[in-house]
Amino acid sequence: MKELLAESSNVGYPAGMEATPAVQACIPTAGRRERKKQRTREALVDSAFRLFAEKGFEATTVEEIADAVDVSSRTFFRYFASKEDVLLTFQDEQFGAMKEAFAARPADEPVITALRRASVSILRACEDGAFGFDPERFGCIRQLMESSPAVFGSSLEHGQRKHAEMTRLVAERMGVDPVTDMRPHVVAAVVNGVFHTAFELLGSGAVRAERFSDALSELLLTLEGGINFPAAAAASPASAD
Incomplete structure (x- = not known):
């Protein structure tokens, strides 16, 4: 271990020279910091999710989250811009995992199919507590999305901000330039909308699913099949050409 620290302390120094003792002393200190x-x-995140579950999102204050960790509100704001930001960091983790899963899908798999399989696999991992995801946090976010317009709105806005990244990923899979091809933009916008529609329809008669991952899968399967549905009048003999 000492040898590794010694090696790391000299990174960036010319051959034959070593970092000063003062610099070497700072390296383990920086690691501890x-x-x-x-x-x-992590303690702030734990505190926030516990209070959100106990009191609800609107009733929980930043001061309460910070007090539970025995730090000041000022310390809280060093880590998060707002209490909404605590929830969105978890969604960032999901999005990062989904991007990796999407990139790992077979190269010849159609875009919506690849997005469905990648997204559903990550959401089921969140629900089941696999790959380091916390199922209680995921469940808390789902409840807050259903009960709090502020949380739902923040999540929707957050998803829209990721539109450019999703567009880029879709364009790469399609092998097109999103500057000149509108299709990746359409896919990114539609899929973002499907995510939020799944939350809205979960538990309703419109989808049969009980878990969010299953609701999303059902909606994306519908999208895969094509959404240019025939009009009711098209079935009428009077409307036939």
């Missing part, structure tokens, strides 16, 4: 910051951040 980062670990402490990570622990504080």
